[in-house]
Amino acid sequence: MDNIVQIRDLEFSYGTSRQPAIREIDLDIKKGEYIVIAGLSGCGKSTFCRCLNGLIPHFYRAGVMKGSVTVDGLDTREHPLYEITQKVGMVFQDPESQLMALTVERDIAFGPENLGLPREEIRIRVEEALELVKIAHLRERAPHELSGGEQQRVAIASVLALQPKILVLDEPTANLDPAGAVDVLNIIENLQVQKKITVIIVEHRLELALQSATRLLIMHDGTLVFDDKPERLIEKDITPAEVYGVQMPSLIQLFTQLMDEGHSFSQIPFNIPLAAAIILSELGSARSTSE
Amino acid sequence: MSITVKNLDYTYPSGVAALNNVSLKINKGEHIAIMGANGAGKTTLIKHFNGLLKPTKGHVLVNDIDTITSSVAEMAKIVGFVFQNPDHQLFLTTVEEEIKFGPTNFNFPEEQIQRDMEKVVTFLNLKNLLKRSPFSLSEGERKRVALASVLVMNPEILILDEPTMGQDAIQKRNIAKMIEELNQQGRTIALVTHDIEFVAEYQPRVVAMTEGRVIADGMAKDVLTNLEVLTKTKLRPPQITALAWEIANQKQSFPKDVITISEMKTKLLALER
Numbered sequence: 001m002d003n004i005v006q007i008r009d010l011e012f013s014y015g016t017s018r019q020p021a022i023r024e025i026d027l028d029i030k031k032g033e034y035i036v037i038a039g040l041s042g043c044g045k046s047t048f049c050r051c052l053n054g055l056i057p058h059f060y061r062a063g064v065m066k067g068s069v070t071v072d073g074l075d076t077r078e079h080p081l082y083e084i085t086q087k088v089g090m091v092f093q094d095p096e097s098q099l100m101a102l103t104v105e106r107d108i109a110f111g112p113e114n115l116g117l118p119r120e121e122i123r124i125r126v127e128e129a130l131e132l133v134k135i136a137h138l139r140e141r142a143p144h145e146l147s148g149g150e151q152q153r154v155a156i157a158s159v160l161a162l163q164p165k166i167l168v169l170d171e172p173t174a175n176l177d178p179a180g181a182v183d184v185l186n187i188i189e190n191l192q193v194q195k196k197i198t199v200i201i202v203e204h205r206l207e208l209a210l211q212s213a214t215r216l217l218i219m220h221d222g223t224l225v226f227d228d229k230p231e232r233l234i235e236k237d238i239t240p241a242e243v244y245g246v247q248m249p250s251l252i253q254l255f256t257q258l259m260d261e262g263h264s265f266s267q268i269p270f271n272i273p274l275a276a277a278i279i280l281s282e283l284g285s286a287r288s289t290s291e
Numbered sequence: 292m293s294i295t296v297k298n299l300d301y302t303y304p305s306g307v308a309a310l311n312n313v314s315l316k317i318n319k320g321e322h323i324a325i326m327g328a329n330g331a332g333k334t335t336l337i338k339h340f341n342g343l344l345k346p347t348k349g350h351v352l353v354n355d356i357d358t359i360t361s362s363v364a365e366m367a368k369i370v371g372f373v374f375q376n377p378d379h380q381l382f383l384t385t386v387e388e389e390i391k392f393g394p395t396n397f398n399f400p401e402e403q404i405q406r407d408m409e410k411v412v413t414f415l416n417l418k419n420l421l422k423r424s425p426f427s428l429s430e431g432e433r434k435r436v437a438l439a440s441v442l443v444m445n446p447e448i449l450i451l452d453e454p455t456m457g458q459d460a461i462q463k464r465n466i467a468k469m470i471e472e473l474n475q476q477g478r479t480i481a482l483v484t485h486d487i488e489f490v491a492e493y494q495p496r497v498v499a500m501t502e503g504r505v506i507a508d509g510m511a512k513d514v515l516t517n518l519e520v521l522t523k524t525k526l527r528p529p530q531i532t533a534l535a536w537e538i539a540n541q542k543q544s545f546p547k548d549v550i551t552i553s554e555m556k557t558k559l560l561a562l563e564r
Binding site: 039040041042147148171174175177178179180182204207242245246247249250251253254257258261272273275276279280283 | 328329429430431432456457458459460461462463464485487488491492525526527529530531533534537538540541542552555556559560562563
């Protein structure tokens with residue numbers, strides 16, 4: 001099947017509130033997409049992530065879920081968490097909340113051990129996960145001694161050891177310094193490109209995340225208000241992202257301002273080399289044709 | 292109110308030398324950003340500004356008061372300190388109690404406390420949360436409560452550790468606006484941040500640190516466009532600066548020290564002619 005995630009008419013309210021935290025969400029996600037989710041704090045992003053990996057409805061039982069979420073053919077209401085977590089790996093903002101063993105290697109082995117996999121298979125999976133996030137040199141280290149960026153890579157490796165097809169990351173770089181954030185986002189991009197893992201990431205650092213995104217979702221008040229290619233954001237008929245509290249990277253702000261002054265460009269760049277190339281080849285010529 | 296740091300060394304009890312011969316003067320009314328990689332000594336340095344840490348060697352003077360001889364309580368009236376992790380400073384059962392705690396402890400008059408509180412909660416968009424428990428709030432909201440509980444004391448010097456971390460675009464802009472406003476009222480602001488786009492936009496004086504030393508101190512425009520400093524501090528240039536460098540690679544006349552969008556636009560339009 002084409003769509004690895006299918007969401008129909010999804011709504012969820014926590015037990016403590018009658019107001020739904022998310023509502024009216026319909027979404028199809030294709031295998032191998034790299035989806036960035038943006039929006040104000042409290043807009044429902046984290047709730048949405050919990051629906052993808054089955055924490056909702058299985059863990060948040062006091063709440064009311066309506067509609068359906070299907071991940072790789074499994075309806076999350078009908079399958080237990082341990083089945084869903086082998087399809088959808090989840091990484092949180094604070095890696096420490098996810099790490100618990102005395103060495104990196106043990107931490108990564110924890111998930112496969114719990115699935116009761118044979119010893120040899122566990123060994124293979126741990127090695128592969130260490131390689132994928134480039135932390136083989138840290139295997140004997142204690143997770144709590146590592147830097148935030150390294151810890152987050154260990155958390156990603158622990159999830160990868162379950163060989164999920166979908167990786168959901170809820171603000172994975174929020175507590176990291178810029179170097180750590182770049183490392184982690186590079187690793188994630190690599191997973192999407194090389195392993196064809198479908199990536200769904202909540203990320204405030206759009207200047208980094210949009211470089212790899214195939215699709216951007218903006219959430220507001222619990223529902224989706226934008227679902228398209230990032231390039232579409234600056235088109236005239238689209239509500240500016242700022243309205244929903246999403247700050248555009250300064251590169252995009254620059255291009256928007258130039259377009260407001262009558263310049264036009266063949267495409268909107270989300271990375272620096274492309275931006276420079278477009279400026280050098282198109283900025284002058286726009287004027288010469290108009291004159 | 293100025294802060295003078297003279298030949299400051301600090302070694303943690305564990306033996307880790309975190310600061311090595313740091314000298315720095317922050318003048319009254321200045322707005323400075325301290326930047327650097329994790330472990331560079333930024334937080335250790337600012338903890339000296341309110342006497343939370345005392346120098347192993349050297350001195351820190353807040354105005355003319357040597358922090359070695361003053362108590363943290365005494366300094367708290369002059370220097371407000373907002374921690375990176377709000378949970379390090381929140382402990383009461385409601386947001387309102389939390390904000391009133393400091394001024395009540397110093398026996399400020401009740402009406403003044405009420406007035407100051409209303410001002411900061413409006414400022415920080417916390418009005419609807421006054422009766423809530425700080426621990427039921429989101430991280431971004433808790434951060435604003437921590438900030439409110441410090442601002443309500445009207446400190447002349449405000450120290451902020453990573454104020455924009457974990458904040459969305461709107462809250463970030465609010466925080467920036469607030470910092471600008473407090474600065475315009477004559478308050479001295481020193482903040483630690485990794486957020487280079489934020490610094491590029493608001494352009495405070497920038498102090499760059501690595502391995503317990505100050506390696507650059509100057510205008511944002513100069514420090515953030517200095518490749519050597521950026522490399523040593525593991526910072527990436529602002530997006531606009533990176534673009535300027537990329538263009539200059541192919542068009543040598545293009546200036547490399549551009550950090551703001553508006554300046555970039557001007558330079559690009561000039562290029563076009």
